[in-house]
Amino acid sequence: MKYWQPMHELAICQALIAQVAAVARSEHASSVTDVYVSVGPLSGVECPLVRSAFPFAAAGTVAGEATLHLRQTPVRVSCEDCGAETEVAANRLICGRCSNWRTQLISGDELLLQRVVMRSGRPRRNNDV
Amino acid sequence: MCESCGCNLTHGNEHLVAADGHLARTSSGTESIEVLKGLLDANDHQARHNREHFNQHRVFAVNLMSSPGAGKTSLLEATIDALAGDLNMAVIEGDLETENDAMRIRDKGIAAIQISTGSACHLDAHMVHSALHELTLDELDVLFIENVGNLVCPASFDLGQHRNVTLLSSPEGDDKPAKYPVMFRAADLLLITKSDLMEVLGDFDPERAGAYLRRLANPAPVLVLSARSGFGMQAWLDWIREEINLHRRRLPQEKTDRHIGSRTV
Numbered sequence: 001m002k003y004w005q006p007m008h009e010l011a012i013c014q015a016l017i018a019q020v021a022a023v024a025r026s027e028h029a030s031s032v033t034d035v036y037v038s039v040g041p042l043s044g045v046e047c048p049l050v051r052s053a054f055p056f057a058a059a060g061t062v063a064g065e066a067t068l069h070l071r072q073t074p075v076r077v078s079c080e081d082c083g084a085e086t087e088v089a090a091n092r093l094i095c096g097r098c099s100n101w102r103t104q105l106i107s108g109d110e111l112l113l114q115r116v117v118m119r120s121g122r123p124r125r126n127n128d129v
Numbered sequence: 130m131c132e133s134c135g136c137n138l139t140h141g142n143e144h145l146v147a148a149d150g151h152l153a154r155t156s157s158g159t160e161s162i163e164v165l166k167g168l169l170d171a172n173d174h175q176a177r178h179n180r181e182h183f184n185q186h187r188v189f190a191v192n193l194m195s196s197p198g199a200g201k202t203s204l205l206e207a208t209i210d211a212l213a214g215d216l217n218m219a220v221i222e223g224d225l226e227t228e229n230d231a232m233r234i235r236d237k238g239i240a241a242i243q244i245s246t247g248s249a250c251h252l253d254a255h256m257v258h259s260a261l262h263e264l265t266l267d268e269l270d271v272l273f274i275e276n277v278g279n280l281v282c283p284a285s286f287d288l289g290q291h292r293n294v295t296l297l298s299s300p301e302g303d304d305k306p307a308k309y310p311v312m313f314r315a316a317d318l319l320l321i322t323k324s325d326l327m328e329v330l331g332d333f334d335p336e337r338a339g340a341y342l343r344r345l346a347n348p349a350p351v352l353v354l355s356a357r358s359g360f361g362m363q364a365w366l367d368w369i370r371e372e373i374n375l376h377r378r379r380l381p382q383e384k385t386d387r388h389i390g391s392r393t394v
Contacts, residue, residue: 008250008282014166023162033159037168044311045287077346087268091310093346106376111168111285 009049013057016113023116030121032063035113040073041090042109047072062118075108098111162390172286175254179261179289181344189376190274191369194208194312196305199311200322200356202230204365205273206297207356209237211366216270216373221260223277230275240264251282254289257373270373280305284312291376298323299333306341314345318352318368325355 019105039045054068054102078085079095080103086096090108094101106129167173171312182188205220212218221239222230230242242260244252257274264272274290275292276283295316300323306313313319319342327333339351352368354361 008285011249011253012168015171016283018171019164019166019168023164026161027162033154034161042280042311042314091307091341092344093310093314093342101346103346105346113164113166113168113365115161117159117165 007129009045010053012045012111013050013053014111016054017057017061017063019113020063020066020116021061023067024118027118028121029062029118032066032114032118034069034117035063035066036069036071036115037116038071038073038110038112040108041075041112042105043111045111071114073107073110076106077103078106079103145238149277152270166306169285169287172254175258175363176287177390178287179254179258180291181263182258182266183272183289184380186269187377187380188222188269189292189373190272190288190290190294191372192274192276192283192290194248194276194315195278195298195322196280196282196294199277199278199296199298199301201275201278201296202233203356204320204322204354206233206237206367207362208273208366209234209239209360212369213239216369217268219264219269219272221257221272221274222254223253223275225249225277246277250277250279251286252276252288253286257288261308271369280312281311282307286313292317292372292374294318294320296320296322297338299327299330303333303335303338304341306338310345313342314347316342316347316349319349320365321353323355323357324353324360325358362373 016035020032020035023028037050038094039047039050050070051072052066058064058066074087075090075093076085076087077093077095079098081100082095084095084097085106088096093103095103095104180190193205195201202222209218220231220242222234222235222241222243223246224230224243225246225248227245228243231241234241242263243315244256244260246252246256252274266272274288293315295313295318297319299321306319319338321335321338335351335353342351350368351365352361354365356362
C-alpha cells in the first residue's frame, strides 16, 4: 500500500481548507477573507509551519485569498490535589501552586477552526439582518 | 467530537469563543461564522470507526511509537517469539519506504501489512483503515500498529488503537520526554529499550526518564527491557496479557475510548 502525503502541517492545512470550503458552501459565500484557528502548544502542530503550508493548501480554493489568523492558546492544568488552575509550560504539566504531578489538562491541546469570515455570494434578502 | 455542539470546549478554553453569536455581519459587509471544529475531526471520526471495528472482533490494538531505530521491530520479533502459540497476533507496519519490517514479521509466520507512507511522517486513521481490509481480524487477540519512526507527528493522529506504547531507547538520552512532550504525554506505557547498552553508555538514568514523564502529568508505567538479551521482557509480556484481559472486560460497557487532556480520542 502506498501513500503520497506531505508533512503533517500541510495535511492539517488541507483538512482546514476542506472545513472552510464546507462552511463557505453552506453559507453561499463567494470568497473567504479570513480564517481564525486556535492552536495549543500540545496539539503537536507548529504555528510557523501551518502558516507557511496554508497558502499551498488554499491555492485555487474559495479561501485562496484568505488571511490565516493563528491564535496560540495557553497551556493550563487543574490540580487534582489542591484544585488550583495554573498556566504552565508545555513540558512541565505539574501544578503551578503545589507542584503535584497529578493534574488534568484543561487547555493547550486544541486544534480548532474557530471562525470564518467571508463575502456573501447570495443576494441579500429583505429579512437578512 | 462533532461539528457544532461545542464539545471541543472545556471550561479552560471556552473563553476563546467570542460572545458575538454564531453569525455576525461586519461593517465591511462580510459574514463571520463561528465554527469551533477540530481540524482533525475527519481523522478522529475514522479512528472511532476503526476502534468500533476492533471491538466488534474483540481485537486489542496497540500503537507503537518511537524515534527511528529505537527497536520497535526488534521488540515485536521478540514478542512474537514469546507469545506465538499463546496469542494470535498481526502487525501493521508504517514506514516511508520498503517492505523490510513487514518481511521481518512475516518471517516469524505472522500476518503483516506494510503501509508505505511516501513522504508522510505518520500513519493516520484512513491509512490504517485501508490496511485493515487486508487483514482477517477474526481470531486475532492483538494487533500491533508500528507507527512511522518519529517523536513528533504520530502523536497527533488517533488511529483507533486502545493503547499507546512509546519506546525510548537508552542511546537517545533520558530527557526525551521533556523534549517531546506531545508524544510522551500520549503514552500509556513507556518502554525503555536497549537496556543492554546502558552499561556501555553510562549516562542514561531510567528514573530520570520516569521523572520527566511524571512532569507531563502522565501516570503511565515505565518498564526497562532489552529485546536482544531478554532482560525485562516478562513484565512487557505480562502488561500485554493484562491489558487484553482488561480490554475484554471493558468491551460490554463500551468504555474503550481514550481520553487525553481536553480531547476524547
